[in-house]
Amino acid sequence: MAVFDLLGRRWAQRVIWELREGQPTFRALRERCGNPSPSVLNTRLAELREAGVVETVEGGGYRLTEDGRRLLEALLPLHAWAERWAKRVSPG
Amino acid sequence: MAVFDLLGRRWAQRVIWELREGQPTFRALRERCGNPSPSVLNTRLAELREAGVVETVEGGGYRLTEDGRRLLEALLPLHAWAERWAKRVSPG
DNA sequence: CCGCTGTGCTACGATTTTCGTAGCAGAGCG
């Protein structure tokens, strides 16, 4: 179950989620994620790049690979569940 | 994005996955997950119980709630992606 | 009553991960 090793780390899923559109820079991505420390973000990005789901953009910025976009789609049901769950936990 | 807070912690997703069938005891669950330290497992179980996705069984053991089972279903696409990905990363 | 076994779970020092802040090297531009 290597996926839990890749995606079970802090910020990993969040990074993929925040890369769902655009090609944010390192700093912009960091801000979108809620300002994790740059060292961790860099480590995650390195892991995700090595896993082939994230890639750098010529001239700066990051984006999902084709594989990454498939992973993002696989995260959609989880997100749908999360929204229903959030409403149930703290309605309003 | 509270779901990343709940499921972005180590072992959280794994615990849910390993509860997909049966009602394993604390120790059995721990073994299935690959022996995380009991303190972390207990913390995760407490968080998941508070979130309402895991519950204890009368007479011992743990299982998913109805909500937990829905969450498990939301994890299936992620798992399907993971299997394809694992084959691509290390074929054979 | 005693011991054996299994249950959930706690304690605690060691290790690993993450945090938070500061700053570096390089590129582009005036």
Add this chain to the structure above:
DNA sequence: CGCTCTGCTACGAAAATCGTAGCACAGCGG
């Protein structure tokens, strides 16, 4: 040369996790 952006590193402090040991309780056989 200086300003601003880029990705990224350094480093001490804090938090999370590890690994091992063991506690309290319950059931059951003798």
